[in-house]
Amino acid sequence: MSTDVVDRRSPDSDRLVRLRRINASAAFNRWCGIEVTEAADGRVVIEMPWRDEAGQYAGFLHAGLIGALIDTACGFAAATMTGDGLLAAHFAVDCLRPAVGERFVAAASVVKPGRMQFFTTCELSAWHGGKPTLVATGATLLTVTSR
Amino acid sequence: MSTDVVDRRSPDSDRLVRLRRINASAAFNRWCGIEVTEAADGRVVIEMPWRDEAGQYAGFLHAGLIGALIDTACGFAAATMTGDGLLAAHFAVDCLRPAVGERFVAAASVVKPGRMQFFTTCELSAWHGGKPTLVATGATLLTVTSR
Amino acid sequence: MSTDVVDRRSPDSDRLVRLRRINASAAFNRWCGIEVTEAADGRVVIEMPWRDEAGQYAGFLHAGLIGALIDTACGFAAATMTGDGLLAAHFAVDCLRPAVGERFVAAASVVKPGRMQFFTTCELSAWHGGKPTLVATGATLLTVTSR
Amino acid sequence: MSTDVVDRRSPDSDRLVRLRRINASAAFNRWCGIEVTEAADGRVVIEMPWRDEAGQYAGFLHAGLIGALIDTACGFAAATMTGDGLLAAHFAVDCLRPAVGERFVAAASVVKPGRMQFFTTCELSAWHGGKPTLVATGATLLTVTSR
Numbered sequence: 209m210s211t212d213v214v215d216r217r218s219p220d221s222d223r224l225v226r227l228r229r230i231n232a233s234a235a236f237n238r239w240c241g242i243e244v245t246e247a248a249d250g251r252v253v254i255e256m257p258w259r260d261e262a263g264q265y266a267g268f269l270h271a272g273l274i275g276a277l278i279d280t281a282c283g284f285a286a287a288t289m290t291g292d293g294l295l296a297a298h299f300a301v302d303c304l305r306p307a308v309g310e311r312f313v314a315a316a317s318v319v320k321p322g323r324m325q326f327f328t329t330c331e332l333s334a335w336h337g338g339k340p341t342l343v344a345t346g347a348t349l350l351t352v353t354s355r
Numbered sequence: 356m357s358t359d360v361v362d363r364r365s366p367d368s369d370r371l372v373r374l375r376r377i378n379a380s381a382a383f384n385r386w387c388g389i390e391v392t393e394a395a396d397g398r399v400v401i402e403m404p405w406r407d408e409a410g411q412y413a414g415f416l417h418a419g420l421i422g423a424l425i426d427t428a429c430g431f432a433a434a435t436m437t438g439d440g441l442l443a444a445h446f447a448v449d450c451l452r453p454a455v456g457e458r459f460v461a462a463a464s465v466v467k468p469g470r471m472q473f474f475t476t477c478e479l480s481a482w483h484g485g486k487p488t489l490v491a492t493g494a495t496l497l498t499v500t501s502r
Numbered sequence: 503m504s505t506d507v508v509d510r511r512s513p514d515s516d517r518l519v520r521l522r523r524i525n526a527s528a529a530f531n532r533w534c535g536i537e538v539t540e541a542a543d544g545r546v547v548i549e550m551p552w553r554d555e556a557g558q559y560a561g562f563l564h565a566g567l568i569g570a571l572i573d574t575a576c577g578f579a580a581a582t583m584t585g586d587g588l589l590a591a592h593f594a595v596d597c598l599r600p601a602v603g604e605r606f607v608a609a610a611s612v613v614k615p616g617r618m619q620f621f622t623t624c625e626l627s628a629w630h631g632g633k634p635t636l637v638a639t640g641a642t643l644l645t646v647t648s649r
Numbered sequence: 650m651s652t653d654v655v656d657r658r659s660p661d662s663d664r665l666v667r668l669r670r671i672n673a674s675a676a677f678n679r680w681c682g683i684e685v686t687e688a689a690d691g692r693v694v695i696e697m698p699w700r701d702e703a704g705q706y707a708g709f710l711h712a713g714l715i716g717a718l719i720d721t722a723c724g725f726a727a728a729t730m731t732g733d734g735l736l737a738a739h740f741a742v743d744c745l746r747p748a749v750g751e752r753f754v755a756a757a758s759v760v761k762p763g764r765m766q767f768f769t770t771c772e773l774s775a776w777h778g779g780k781p782t783l784v785a786t787g788a789t790l791l792t793v794t795s796r
Contacts, residue, residue, distance in 0.1 A: 273419060
């Protein structure tokens with residue numbers, strides 16, 4: 209987004225480049241159309257546009273995709289703080305409201321980094337008619353898999 | 356209960372027909388290729404074949420799809436015990452091992468039905484080379500949305 | 503804390519009085535020495551002093567008491583927004599660090615109130631030598647039991 | 650394996666002795682009156698008698714104590730499979746019914762052992778008038794802390 213040389217090589221810019229590469233390497237993320245829009249130390253924002261194949265039986269965003277966005281954002285938030293491999297060991301999702309919108313934005317952050325595990329949390333908003341609504345929250349516990 | 360015709364209209368057979376109709380009405384379930392293979396009172400088995408678009412960055416089944424299978428199976432297990440609408444309020448997933456296989460089978464059951472909410476649990480196995488491996492467990496709390 | 507008449511009859515002051523009455527009616531809360539120190543609309547702070555009987559095998563605050571503080575604070579946060587009965591249906595706790603301190607402070611807030619259920623979240627800090635450390639986070643889903 | 654003396658030193662008997670020692674070293678477990686009644690490879694049963702100080706505001710067993718029993722049983726189940734230190738990283742509890750009884754029995758088992766973490770699950774029953782009722786289920790993810 210920036211033509212500034214220094215900015216293109218800032219830590220956050222490097223993080224974005226790296227996360228976008230990881231994101232592009234995940235087939236399901238590509239199918240979802242997930243994009244990484246922000247990355248800082250321990251903090252990430254991703255988004256996904258609505259698509260008709262993403263609906264559950266009532267036409268809301270499927271709970272599996274709510275979980276996928278939360279899991280992905282949490283994993284990326286942890287990845288900003290380590291170069292090691294990471295695997296989700298546990299994730300939990302609270303579905304506050306039906307998830308309806310043109311796009312969905314997940315903002316995740318690291319609650320507690322560690323040598324062996326990362327605790328992360330995430331808020332998922334549905335954007336509808338230009339306005340966000342918080343539709344789900346979640347937490348993910350990631351295990352560091354290699355060193 | 357034992358003739359062909361009566362058996363085809365047994366309670367479990369009716370449950371299968373109804374769940375398959377619900378399953379077919381969910382666009383994301385169709386994309387996943389989810390099929391309902393068993394249904395009894397408070398108990399359901401579904402399965403999904405592997406597809407390349409379902410992978411995370413290392414090529415395992417994406418945690419979002421692990422959650423989708425668990426959430427779907429749990430919702431169907433609850434649906435065998437009520438004609439009311441159901442929405443997942445909370446779900447949690449333990450990812451025990453990398454989910455790798457040709458197909459994935461989720462077996463869910465109702466732990467506690469209720470007038471206002473259903474507690475359900477699920478085991479997800481990956482079938483690889485004709486053998487199942489337990490790869491994830493999960494629990495879902497569903498709210499009854501209409502009466 | 504205040505001698506001002508108006509302040510004693512403010513909504514938050516009324517909330518405090520009511521929550522302290524509920525707190526005093528719970529035998530385990532009395533044993534723990536839990537006190538309600540702040541209450542606002544959808545938000546509560548409680549605290550508990552360390553006592554020797556509260557330790558697990560390594561002398562840290564027992565995970566059960568971490569859960570008790572989170573569950574209690576979340577329930578009280580929901581109670582500030584409804585006069586109905588409430589029961590915890592699900593609660594989850596992330597234990598970030600060993601909980602060691604002279605006292606423990608749990609700050610809970612309502613993420614989403616509802617007619618049938620409340621989603622709440624909580625942060626638990628251990629105060630040691632005058633300084634707080636975040637030791638656990640948690641989330642509780644409460645069901646409204648009467649109307 | 651069949652004489653009196655050898656049997657008293659069987660693996661399960663050794664496990665019981667070791668867990669009872671750990672249990673006795675935890676001050677809160679002593680206050681609760683928790684006893685370890687069974688231990689096998691990856692499986693444990695503990696119980697706690699009702700006491701008046703254990704109640705929440707309606708007189709049911711406090712959710713914190715429900716969590717304490719589940720967390721303790723899960724930790725002991727993992728401890729049957731490792732000599733290393735263990736800490737609960739995450740635990741989740743589903744409160745199915747009000748927990749009312751003369752005593753409470755928690756049966757936990759290891760779902761997946763590991764070098765770095767253990768996934769465990771637990772069922773908590775309330776015994777009332779000689780009959781058990783399943784009142785809560787839970788899952789705990791434990792981290793191995795030393796080697």
